Amino acid sequence: MGLTGPAVYRHFKGKHDILVAALMRQTRIVEELGERADNEGTTPLERLDLLLDGFGDLTAERDEATLWRREQRHLEPEQREVFRTHFSHFGGRIAASIMGVRPELAQRDAELLGFAVLTMYSNTSGIRGKLTPDRLKQIQSTVARAIVGCYLPERDADSTPPEITVHRRPAGRRERILAAAADLFDERGFYDVRIDDIAAAAQISVSTFYQSADSKSDVLRAILKRGAEGLLYVTADALAPVREPQEVLGALIDTYIRQAMGLHGRIMKILATDLLYLSEEEQAALQATQREYVAEWEHALLARSDRLTGEDARSLAKATIGVITDISQTPEYREQPAIVAALTAIAHAMVLPGGVENRCADGLR
Numbered sequence: 001m002g003l004t005g006p007a008v009y010r011h012f013k014g015k016h017d018i019l020v021a022a023l024m025r026q027t028r029i030v031e032e033l034g035e036r037a038d039n040e041g042t043t044p045l046e047r048l049d050l051l052l053d054g055f056g057d058l059t060a061e062r063d064e065a066t067l068w069r070r071e072q073r074h075l076e077p078e079q080r081e082v083f084r085t086h087f088s089h090f091g092g093r094i095a096a097s098i099m100g101v102r103p104e105l106a107q108r109d110a111e112l113l114g115f116a117v118l119t120m121y122s123n124t125s126g127i128r129g130k131l132t133p134d135r136l137k138q139i140q141s142t143v144a145r146a147i148v149g150c151y152l153p154e155r156d157a158d159s160t161p162p163e164i165t166v167h168r169r170p171a172g173r174r175e176r177i178l179a180a181a182a183d184l185f186d187e188r189g190f191y192d193v194r195i196d197d198i199a200a201a202a203q204i205s206v207s208t209f210y211q212s213a214d215s216k217s218d219v220l221r222a223i224l225k226r227g228a229e230g231l232l233y234v235t236a237d238a239l240a241p242v243r244e245p246q247e248v249l250g251a252l253i254d255t256y257i258r259q260a261m262g263l264h265g266r267i268m269k270i271l272a273t274d275l276l277y278l279s280e281e282e283q284a285a286l287q288a289t290q291r292e293y294v295a296e297w298e299h300a301l302l303a304r305s306d307r308l309t310g311e312d313a314r315s316l317a318k319a320t321i322g323v324i325t326d327i328s329q330t331p332e333y334r335e336q337p338a339i340v341a342a343l344t345a346i347a348h349a350m351v352l353p354g355g356v357e358n359r360c361a362d363g364l365r
Contacts, residue, residue, distance in 0.1 A: 027086045033058065034093045044100030051097055052117070052144045056137040059124035091115045098148050109152050109342075112333060116147045116323050116346050123322035126272075127315045139315050146353030147323075152345050155338040174212045176202040178226070181219045186266040190220055190274040220274060221282050227267030228289040231259060235296060245303035252297055253347045256321060257340055260328035269329045272322075294318060297351075304352060320350045 033054040041047030095114030099105055105113075120127075120143060128136055170176050180201035184193045195216050199209045213219050238255040242248050260268055271290075275283055297317030302308060308316075324343055327333045336342070 023083055027083070029058065030055075030090055031086075034090070037097075044097070048097040048101055048148070051094065052141060052148075055117075055121045055144070056141050059121045060128075060133045060137045060140070087118070091118045094118055101148070106155075108336070109155070112152070112327070112336070112342060113147055113150060113346070115330070115333065116327060117144050119326040120144060120147065120319055120323050120350075123319060123326070126322055127319045129314055129318075130311050131315055135312075136315070139312065140319070142353045143316070143319055143350050146349045147346060150346050150349040153338060153341040155336070155342060173202075173204065173208070176204070177209060177212055177219060178223055181216075182223050182266055182270065185220065185223070185270045185274060190216070190270070190277045217278060220270075221278055221286075223267060224271050224275065224278070224286055225289075227264055227271060228286050228293070230264065231256075231293055232289065234259060235293065239296070245300060248300040249297075249304060249351060250348075252300055253320075253324075253344060253351070257324055257328070257343050257347065260324050261334070261340060261343075265325075265328055268325045272325060294321070297321070301351060316351055316353075320347050323347070323350065 034051060037047050037050035037054060041050050091111065091114045093114075094117050095107070095110040098113055098117075099107070099110045102110070121140065124136070124140070127140070131139065170179055177198060181193070181198045184197055184201060193216070195209060196206050198216070198219065199206045202209070213222075235252065235255050238251045239248060242251050259265060271286070275286060278286070294314060294317050297320075298310060298313040301313040301316060302310065324347055327339075327343060327346075333339060
């Protein structure tokens with residue numbers, strides 16, 4: 001920025017105010033993008049194209065949409081609600097644009113697809129990898145349009161709602177600590193949870209806590225390690241009887257959705273938002289485990305198409321995993337009837353969207 005610390009704090013009271021200002025700037029940029037698409041587009045399709053292309057430029061070049069996803073839990077409750085309202089408004093704008101080109105869609109389905117598009121762009125930093133900005137925009141553009149065109153299964157009032165996950169109280173003391181901490185980290189974020197909060201939730205004393213863990217970071221590491229390695233275990237079990245490439249990809253999607261919607265789904269969200277609080281060595285170890293998991297998706301995608309590069313396949317895998325995670329951990333969508341079937345349809349649309357292979361074959365990287 002070219003500013004010293006004292007110069008920055010002449011304009012802001014502290015880091016929290018800097019965060020709020022940065023988020024407000026992002027809000028204005030995205031709002032202006034939406035208004036420009038509405039004003040310049042002469043047809044519903046033009047308005048949708050302008051909106052999606054604008055999101056692509058914004059995230060591929062500047063990562064503008066990713067700060068909210070990472071930092072929202074550091075806001076005060078009132079401020080968080082304000083920004084959630086803005087985020088919901090952006091999703092609603094995309095949903096309205098989708099209904100402009102797909103008027104047959106139910107409002108609820110358009111909103112789900114709109115949220116999927118928005119959260120895909122919000123995951124840009126995880127999708128990027130070693131892709132060039134141009135190639136990243138091409139992939140995200142194609143994936144976004146695949147989501148828009150996704151046909152969701154019929155979901156009426158009689159559709160079966162997802163089962164409510166009941167968090168039983170573990171018998172063992174260490175397990176109670178991990179379960180209580182996971183709930184609190186999921187609700188508030190690692191930074192805003194204290195050791196005495198964890199002890200109280202686990203119904204133990206602080207001194208007893210220290211008999212099982214050295215620190216709050218030690219608990220976070222144990223939770224994330226369990227989530228990352230556990231996902232590899234259940235995936236290996238699911239893939240053991242599978243042979244055909246199409247079946248492998250389907251098994252990966254089904255297994256991840258089942259995990260995301262289950263008891264340990266909250267760990268995926270914690271991994272995405274709170275990994276940075278661990279040491280660099282611990283982060284590297286967990287990221288290596290994540291890469292092992294993503295490699296299964298990459299291998300399955302490359303087996304389906306020899307016109308994708310490894311980087312292409314990884315970005316498609318991470319985009320799909322990120323959207324499943326965010327939808328499954330957002331209560332208003334998680335609790336919808338037949339959400340598992342809808343998530344499955346969206347994931348299948350995302351992993352091999354039409355157009356990505358052709359652009360790759362044409363040398364557009």
